Amino acid sequence: MKIIHTIQELREWRKTAGTVAFVPTMGNLHAGHMALVREARERAQSVVVSIFVNRLQFGQGEDFDRYPRTLSHDASLIEHECPHAVVFAPDEKELYPHVIQQYKVEPPALQDELCGAFRPGHFRGVATVVSKLFNIVQPTVACFGKKDYQQLFILQQMVEELNMPIEVVPVDTGRAGDGLALSSRNSYLSETERAEAPRLYHHLTRMRDAIASGERDFARLAEETIEDLVRHGWVVDYVETRNARTLKPAVHTDHALVILLAARIGSTRLIDNIEIQC
Amino acid sequence: MKIIHTIQELREWRKTAGTVAFVPTMGNLHAGHMALVREARERAQSVVVSIFVNRLQFGQGEDFDRYPRTLSHDASLIEHECPHAVVFAPDEKELYPHVIQQYKVEPPALQDELCGAFRPGHFRGVATVVSKLFNIVQPTVACFGKKDYQQLFILQQMVEELNMPIEVVPVDTGRAGDGLALSSRNSYLSETERAEAPRLYHHLTRMRDAIASGERDFARLAEETIEDLVRHGWVVDYVETRNARTLKPAVHTDHALVILLAARIGSTRLIDNIEIQC
Structure with missing residues (x-):
């Protein structure tokens, strides 16, 4: 495995890399990312995993500064999964030489x-850095994980609308044994919070099962989830059922749905989602 | 010479085209464009000239509908200058299949x-369609002409900031014998207007010569130009002296300047500019 830190060196390497499958990450890798790497490995002659904590997609007061930087650990995980991968780990000056990104x-x-x-501004920051990395x-x-469903959706639309010559491959969310979606931010959780965290997935499956059984009162299902989460100490950002193809609010006649939620426990914000065919 | 109308066919052709020099145009080609094509011819193994009147860069009440569509004439000009060129002439549905461009x-x-x-919205429309075409x-x-200096500047910055793997080549403005910058919009001019039009370049050279001789009252020079143009029936949008490297308003200590102007005569809007080393 090779670690490349500069754009120039990456471009040089690229000339002889053949087809390339790309996994953009912010590092602090876990088994969920490894599923992306395994998918990439099967898709092209070469694999690039980028590790870059992108300031542009963090808002004021968000966790940019405390986001874990664990390059050597990340590199060893990638090495184990895909020995021929290239890790692209530019520093901020490589991607934002003028500090402010104007375009x-x-x-x-x-x-x-x-x-x-x-x-x-989060998704503007994501779309911009992913365009640069592309x-x-x-x-x-x-390859992008379905855990960040809205991000995946926006990037798929961006690739299509801006005619980028790239195939976007969605990869299923990895989960712990108790259902908690794998996320770098899980490392922020205290032991008590970690024990509480699977409640998100529990409600997603509860809502999915209800909808699969014919329930169509999406608002009531969401209300029940919010009430139970609040009762257990969560601050809920949203619980919404949407059309999985358009991400517009779901209507009764939709057959491909996705329930998305985001909620905070202590100082940690977690997101998750589940798709439903009905 | 080959005319390609679909993205799919262009992508197919691209696979074996080697290095490609690209000249994006809105058609209605003239000798100014041919200088771009000649430059392109020297720069790569293959040449693509796109012809697409991009609705996204026209404002309400602008000349999108009356902009001349002259594909067969354009193709014969290109054929003459560069017989191996590919003309990419997509229709609107190819580039804007959902009508509205969301990204x-x-x-x-x-x-x-x-x-x-x-x-x-003009430059947003330009940056977006050029990104798509890229x-x-x-x-x-x-290759882009210096006649559209602000466009050239914005596209150069866009390519650099979004890390597009493309070299932008500026090409000098072509001019008629009397100095008028070659432009598709010159075809809108009546005979009287055409005789009046070189006044723009006349003032650019007058201002350039004054600055080269040490004059630094940029505002007064501009004021003189505006007064004379208005006296001759023009409606002036702007006459400005800017730093040629940054496009910020010029200061007395700048050594690379550009004077840019835009003015309307009858229903036709013309732009021009001139660079100064001082």
């Missing part, structure tokens, strides 16, 4: 809904 | 200055 990729109004309503890595294929 | 490339505040102050054509090199 942005601007997603539509969906960027201000769901997580975007609580993280102003232009540097020039991948054939890019 | 945009957003330039910084400079997009609302100079021409941008009079054409809201992702389709995947050029090694892209």
